[in-house]
Amino acid sequence: MRRTIPGVILLCVWLVPAAGQERLTMAALQEADYMQGKQAFQGRCSACHTLADSSSNIAGPNLWGVFDRVAGSKADFRYSETLEKAGFEWSPDRLDAWLDDPTGYLPGNIMGIPEAVPAADRPAIIHFMLIETGAVDWERPPEAFAVADRSAPPAERWPSFWNHLMFNRVLYRWEDAAAGENFPFEVYFKTDGSAATNQKGMTGFWHITERDFFCYALTGMPVGVGSMVECFPVAAMAIPRFARELWTSNPQAEVKLHGGIQPGRPDWVDAENPAM
Numbered sequence: 001m002r003r004t005i006p007g008v009i010l011l012c013v014w015l016v017p018a019a020g021q022e023r024l025t026m027a028a029l030q031e032a033d034y035m036q037g038k039q040a041f042q043g044r045c046s047a048c049h050t051l052a053d054s055s056s057n058i059a060g061p062n063l064w065g066v067f068d069r070v071a072g073s074k075a076d077f078r079y080s081e082t083l084e085k086a087g088f089e090w091s092p093d094r095l096d097a098w099l100d101d102p103t104g105y106l107p108g109n110i111m112g113i114p115e116a117v118p119a120a121d122r123p124a125i126i127h128f129m130l131i132e133t134g135a136v137d138w139e140r141p142p143e144a145f146a147v148a149d150r151s152a153p154p155a156e157r158w159p160s161f162w163n164h165l166m167f168n169r170v171l172y173r174w175e176d177a178a179a180g181e182n183f184p185f186e187v188y189f190k191t192d193g194s195a196a197t198n199q200k201g202m203t204g205f206w207h208i209t210e211r212d213f214f215c216y217a218l219t220g221m222p223v224g225v226g227s228m229v230e231c232f233p234v235a236a237m238a239i240p241r242f243a244r245e246l247w248t249s250n251p252q253a254e255v256k257l258h259g260g261i262q263p264g265r266p267d268w269v270d271a272e273n274p275a276m
């Protein structure tokens with residue numbers, strides 16, 4: 001009689017996966033292909049998520065330590081109510097189920113990926129994420145350390161990033177509720193390292209760091225302390241997307257900076273001095 005053997009019942013609860021789910025064992029996950037996972041993550045996830053410890057949130061939360069935390073619990077990210085109330089800890093199985101059914105698994109979530117991640121890619125993505133979010137200490141394959149030719153110009157190293165950011169305009173909205181500031185402005189990043197804006201007296205410049213972060217500074221701003229600096233991973237721009245407000249960052253305490261990209265070179269960029 002089961003009821004008389006609580007230990008066995010407990011063991012069963014522990015081992016039996018949630019109804020209808022295939023169990024992804026750690027052994028099977030460890031066998032998955034890191035490079036396949038890396039590529040799939042870069043293509044499908046990195047536009048919205050960083051993985052490394054202390055990296056910034058983009059449109060989605062930074063995922064370092066995600067397999068140790070309760071869903072929707074990163075303090076500095078604003079989740080949907082659905083994720084905030086989900087109440088479970090992320091596990092490979094949970095993530096697998098979500099990526100298989102991005103809207104149905106957690107109805108009302110705001111992750112907004114357009115389609116399910118193919119079954120063939122999911123174990124690889126999860127393998128890659130387990131390593132890169134610090135959940136396991138599995139060895140990375142040697143190819144993981146192959147450095148792309150760093151002497152190549154950014155246009156060759158990251159064509160999708162380059163074409164997206166250098167030839168379209170970025171719309172921003174600076175929002176500081178406490179100071180009563182709501183300041184929309186546009187920036188056009190030029191290939192020569194400068195940044196033009198549609199505001200009088202406001203200019204900027206940008207630089208790609210050794211760790212492949214795109215960093216830019218704006219000065220002459222009529223809000224905040226008058227200038228700002230911000231960096232984000234180049235990989236975050238891997239998926240070219242256009243929208244008015246795609247991400248939100250915090251360049252200064254209390255400030256929300258909403259950003260989005262719209263196609264094309266704007267009229268206000270000085271046609272006489274295109275610097276391209």
Ligand code: HEC
Binds near residue numbers: 071
């Ligand atoms: C378009 C932007 C976008 C893309 C692309 C995206 N995510 Fe997300 N992700 C989000 C947002 C926004 C949230 C928060 C969802 C919510 O609050 O409902 C999120 C949440 C998550 C969480 C939960 C984090 C937590 O703290 O609970 C995980 C895990 C995750 N995403 C993994 C992925 C993976 C893996 C991919 C690629 C297959 C991916 N995401 C692609 C935007 C994105």
